[in-house]
Amino acid sequence: MDQPQSRLHDRPEPHADSGLSQRLNRLRAGVLGANDGIVSVAAVVVGVAGVTTDPGPIAVAGTAALVGGAVSMALGEYVSVSSQRDTERALIAKETAELRDDPVGELAELTELYRQQGLREETARQVALELTERNALGAHLAMELNIDQDDVVSPWHAAFASFGAFLVGALLPMIAILLPPAAWRVPVTGVVTLLALAVTGAVAARLGNAPLLRATIRVVLGGALALAATFLIGRLLGVSGVG
Secondary structure, three states: OOOOOOOOOOOOOOOOOOOHHHHHHHHHHHHHHHHHHHHHHHHHHHHHHOOOOOHHHHHHHHHHHHHHHHHHHHHHHHHHHHHHHHHHHHHHHHHHHHHHHOHHHHHHHHHHHHHHOOOOHHHHHHHHHHHHHHHHHHHHHHHHHOOOOOOOOOHHHHHHHHHHHHHHHHHHHHHHHHOOOHHHHHHHHHHHHHHHHHHHHHHHHHHOOOOHHHHHHHHHHHHHHHHHHHHHHHHHHHHHOOO
């Protein structure tokens, strides 16, 4: 069979932690959902606060952004992860058929993969034989495709994680903009938003093994630009009489 070269040599043995992909999938969706909830709702309420100090329109606009954004994030995650799940299921079906139709060739392929990991020919064949006897499909999926047949990602888990995290993230700027006196609303919201973004940026960096400081600064600067832009636009519209 054709081997996906980018993934062949990343895993020397099948997964030992069933359910890991599901947990990472939910965590990733949660971090992204929280980050989007913080930025998008903060930008909306700060923009409206640039037009009016009346808490009514601010609350209405923020609530609409919160609900619409949460639903949109959940739908987006569901569609995206559903595509990933369908791809994984198709690969599992393909590998199952190949093992059924050409078990000798598949054993030779698995042996070669282990040999490429640095094992001697005899050792590689012995490992391939033992794994094939125990769980041929699992061995091939893990070694060739980095897939655990018992841990296919769930679009529902990702959707619910993203929905809930968006709501939690969005509540921070909503509370920050509505509780303080009118003169302090925008500054307090800005500080709360940037601190929350620093946390989500750091968590995302840890998940992706990225440089912590660089990733955090990037997220915070992006959020600061979004807040500044929407507040400026709101202020200009308010001055021009549009609001």
